[in-house]
Amino acid sequence: MSKTYKATGINLKSQAFGESDRLVTVLTQELGLIRVIAPGSRKHNSSLGGRSAMFVVNELLIAKGRSLDKITQAQTVKSYPRLAQDLVKLVASQYLAEIALCQALSEQPQTELYELLNEHLERLENLPNTDTPSVVAYLTHGAFQLLALAGLTPQVQICCLTGRTLKPDFQDPHSQVGFSVSAGGTVCLAAWERLKKEGDSNKVAEGERGIYSISPHTPIPLHSYTPKSQAYETITHRQEIPALSKRLDAEELTILQQLSQSEIMLNAAEKNSWLSVEQILRQYAQYHFGRPIRSAALIDSYFAANHDAIV
Numbered sequence: 001m002s003k004t005y006k007a008t009g010i011n012l013k014s015q016a017f018g019e020s021d022r023l024v025t026v027l028t029q030e031l032g033l034i035r036v037i038a039p040g041s042r043k044h045n046s047s048l049g050g051r052s053a054m055f056v057v058n059e060l061l062i063a064k065g066r067s068l069d070k071i072t073q074a075q076t077v078k079s080y081p082r083l084a085q086d087l088v089k090l091v092a093s094q095y096l097a098e099i100a101l102c103q104a105l106s107e108q109p110q111t112e113l114y115e116l117l118n119e120h121l122e123r124l125e126n127l128p129n130t131d132t133p134s135v136v137a138y139l140t141h142g143a144f145q146l147l148a149l150a151g152l153t154p155q156v157q158i159c160c161l162t163g164r165t166l167k168p169d170f171q172d173p174h175s176q177v178g179f180s181v182s183a184g185g186t187v188c189l190a191a192w193e194r195l196k197k198e199g200d201s202n203k204v205a206e207g208e209r210g211i212y213s214i215s216p217h218t219p220i221p222l223h224s225y226t227p228k229s230q231a232y233e234t235i236t237h238r239q240e241i242p243a244l245s246k247r248l249d250a251e252e253l254t255i256l257q258q259l260s261q262s263e264i265m266l267n268a269a270e271k272n273s274w275l276s277v278e279q280i281l282r283q284y285a286q287y288h289f290g291r292p293i294r295s296a297a298l299i300d301s302y303f304a305a306n307h308d309a310i311v
Contacts, residue, residue, distance in 0.1 A: 003064045004072065007031050010057045010118060012097045016042065022052045023068070025101070026060070029111045033104040036062055037070045048074055055080045055093060055121060080121055086129040088302055092139040093121055095295040099143055102289040103150040116149055132306075133271040136299075137264060140278040143285065144259035152288050154281070155185030156256040160242070162191045168250035168257075176247045179256075179280050181287045183242035186253070192244065199241050246280055249273075256280075275303065 009028030017023040022038040038052035051058050051074040061073035083093045100117045104110055120142035127134050147153060158165050160183040169175035178187040248256070251273045258264055259277075282296050 005031075005062055005064070006060065007034065007062060008057070008059050008077065009034070010114065010121075011052060011054055012101055014038075014052055014054055020046075022048075024052050024071075026058075027100060027104055027110060027114055027117065028060075029114045030109055031106070032108045032110040033101070033106045034062075035068065036060075037065070037068050038074075039070055051076055053079075055083060055097075057118070078118070080125045082125050082129070083121070086135075088132050088135045088299075089124050089127065089129070091295050091298045091302070092124055092135050092142075095139060095293060095299065096120055096142045096146065098293050098295055099146045099285060099289075102285075102291065103146070112149060113146075116145060120145065133274065134266055136278055137266055137270075137274045139299075140255075140274055140281060141259055141264045143278070143281050147281070147285060147288075148260065152285075153260070154179075154256075154284050156253075156259070158186070159188040159191060160185050161187050161195065164188065166253065168254045170250045172250075175250050177253055178244045179246045179248055180242040181245045181284050186248070186256070187242065187244070189247070192241070196241050245283055246276070248276075248280075252276055252280075 007026070007028040007030050009026035009031075011024050012027050013025035014022050017037060020040050020042045022041045024036055024038050026034050026036060028034055038048045040046045041048035041052040043049070048071060050056065052071075056076060057078040058074040058076050060071055062069045063072050080093070083089050096117060100113060104113060120138065123138050123142070124135060127138065144153075156166075159177075160180065166177055166186055166188065176189055178189050178192055179185065180187050180192075251270060255270065255273055255277045278299070282293055286292055
């Protein structure tokens with residue numbers, strides 16, 4: 001006799017399986033990420049049809065199988081029907097689901113991740129369908145919060161190079177800071193420029209002394225290995241200059257620095273800034289997860305085709 005178990009979870013991914021089934025990826029509170037079969041859910045009159053759809057929260061009774069477990073009963077606890085009524089809200093929800101899938105663990109309780117994802121999906125659900133800029137803002141906030149839960153919070157309060165506090169300067173219209181994905185967050189541009197100049201000066205000095213680096217794939221004549229003297233060479237390790245992903249103005253820095261808060265303040269004048277910050281966090285998330293966020297391409301396509309929606 002097959003064993004059964006219970007779990008409460010939200011559907012994050014659903015795909016056709018066999019002739020009439022679906023393979024559903026569910027984020028559960030009790031067991032983390034599970035993949036289960038919803039038998040017959042693609043049939044017209046199936047009771048599991050709607051319950052196996054995206055972003056539906058169910059209390060599940062699951063029977064263990066040889067390779068894949070099967071849903072035997074499902075009772076819907078919550079759903080987000082208004083997400084599917086607006087393209088941008090739907091894509092934003094899929095975006096957050098992708099981030100959750102990147103960090104979710106199997107066979108371990110994932111209560112915090114489950115609750116946080118549902119919290120941000122509910123916020124998107126409650127937005128008016130015409131409020132596209134706010135969708136981007138709530139998406140960005142949700143992405144930051146999910147990254148923080150995964151222990152991947154970017155540094156946005158201090159400079160990653162100097163450790164000094166960074167504050168938005170609205171008095172200077174040309175004031176900017178940098179953001180470096182590889183360095184882990186915000187950098188003071190003055191410190192970055194100084195480091196870059198020092199690096200350039202060292203390269204010139206080394207070139208004048210005939211010091212050069214060798215690629216492991218570069219063929220070298222045998223006589224190059226013959227030492228001219230027995231003197232020891234001192235090797236100096238210098239700080240690597242991080243690549244800048246983007247330069248941020250005072251408004252964009254302010255947005256980044258408020259994302260750690262549980263609530264965000266929306267300003268109609270910040271429409272373009274929110275989209276810019278989303279792109280920064282997207283690069284950061286993709287760098288750390290080592291995979292693209294596929295839903296993000298739809299966000300870009302939408303705003304490219306509907307420029308007036310954000311400007």
